[in-house]
């Protein structure tokens with residue numbers, strides 16, 4: 001099982017499943033967003049991605065940061081999905097399907113962003129005998145999974161995560177420079 005699958009499995013068997021069953025997601029997301037107003041998500045992204053350089057270990061220990069990040073990120077994706085009108089939410093059935101879509105996009109994009117390495121070459125882009133890895137064509141990036149529309153949205157959200165982290169890093173280094181002056 002690759003990282004993304006293990007991640008999704010862990011996420012689905014964590015307390016987040018309770019959220020779904022108890023339909024308390026919106027309240028939880030609102031609380032998480034309030035907790036981390038402003039630069040919050042950027043520092044969380046940075047902590048989860050780079051904490052000790054071992055995302056796998058963090059992930060396997062069921063990191064509280066990761067669970068919190070996924071909760072906040074899911075709320076953001078829901079916001080963006082609605083703003084951008086990814087799908088109709090006219091009927092209750094539509095709204096439920098939309099929620100499921102937003103969740104899948106949030107989970108896949110976060111898993112891919114955290115560790116989207118090609119499984120064939122572990123991200124090196126080359127095989128052991130120094131040929132170009134066929135599955136990833138030498139890019140070292142794994143497939144994000146999912147089909148057509150969903151895949152496209154997940155890739156969009158990967159770019160958003162990257163942009164959030166970069167603006168966080170830029171802010172953090174500006175603050176750091178400021179502190180040293």
Ligand SMILES: [Zn+2]
Pocket residue numbers: 118119120121122123124125126133134135136137138139140141
């Ligand atoms: Zn590869």
